[in-house]
Amino acid sequence: MDKWTELRTAYWVAKLGTVSATAEALGFHRATINRHIDVLEAEIGSKIFIRHARGYALTETGQDVLRVAQKTDELIEDLAGRVHGGKSEIEGEIKLTILAPFAGLLMGAVMQFRLENPRCLVNVDVGEDLAKLEYGEAHIAVRAGAKPEHPDYVVAHLGDIGIGLYAHDSYAARCGLPADESDLAGHSFVLPHIPTERFPLGRWIKEHIRPEMIALSSRDVWLVTEAVFAGAGIGIVSDIDAGSRGGLQPALLSRPSWSVSGWLVTHVDLHRTEKVQAMLRCLKASAAGKTVSPA
Incomplete structure (x- = not known):
């Protein structure tokens, strides 16, 4: 298949949703956009778009x-930047996905x-x-737990992410804190409504929290x-969030924090692109508590 121009046109139609917007963005006539789509659908032998009143789906x-x-x-955009000696600024969009408890690591x-x-x-x-x-759902995934296994993924260890049971100062002032595991009765907990096995302290929660x-x-x-920070009860918070926002204290002083391995995951095809490498440098430096300079 040598329909690269048509493929690029279809990508922009999918991205922008209408032929008019695509024609303006690419500098083509509307008829050219429609012809590119027709040619590509004929080449593939299947419909790419469903036409409707509001545009293309x-x-x-x-x-x-x-x-x-x-x-x-x-890949072509990245290659063009490298051929011309690299652009002073990276443009476009970079997509990341992360688990909510570790968002503080990203900021x-x-x-x-x-x-x-x-x-x-x-x-x-x-x-x-x-x-x-x-499938292009993200350029970089920040994951936690077991190392992701996929033959086309590049996986780098980000470090161990601490997780613990924390209570806000307002909760501690109102209800006190449990001295140890035998002193949990009478305390309130706020917990995610997902299988606790997904957390490293899940077994402990099953054994001790009724x-x-x-x-x-x-x-x-x-x-x-947010409920933990509001003082609604004792809950699971990453050490990153607890340290960066303040106002929290460990709910069980006698227990060490639980930890989970963090991973940076990229696809092998886009791993070496400039914007992915630039973001990876920033993520690794942030996790190490350093400031990174542009490469």
Whole structure:
């Protein structure tokens, strides 16, 4: 297949949603955009778009085409920058995905990256599942727990991320804190409404926290963290968030923090691109407590 121009056009139609917007962005006539789509659909032998009153929606085949086109567009853009000696600023968009409890780990890196590359949009998605990097769902995934295993993924250890049971100062002033594990009765807990096996201290929670001790639960991990900071009860908070925001204290002084391994995950095809490498440098430096300089 040698329909690279048509593939790029289809990518922009999917990205912008209408032929008019694509024609303006690419400097083509609307008829040229429609012809490119027709040629590409004829080449593939299947419809890429469903036409409707508000624009174009991707078919299942179109979604596969978009993933290929997006990756190709990024690789060509990165190559052009390298051929011309590198651009002074990275442009476009970089997508990251991270687990909610570890969002604090990301903020310093994002701020540093934006200082170096103010024309590049950072898009962060918070989710429990590892994004399908081969489908372009993210450029970088920050994961925790077992090392992701995928033949096309480049995985680097980010370090151990501490997690503990914390209580806000307001909760401690109102209810006190348990002296040890035998002193949990009468205390309130706020916990995420997801399988506790996903957390390194999940077994401990199952063994020590009875249902009547849970004051609030939610599928939204960010909401649960906010409830802890609001003093609603004792809950699971990353050591990063506890240290950066303040106002929290460990709920069980006699126990060490639990920890989980953090991982930086990229797809092998985009791993060496400039914007991915630039963000990886910022993430690694942030995790190490350092300030990174542009390469």
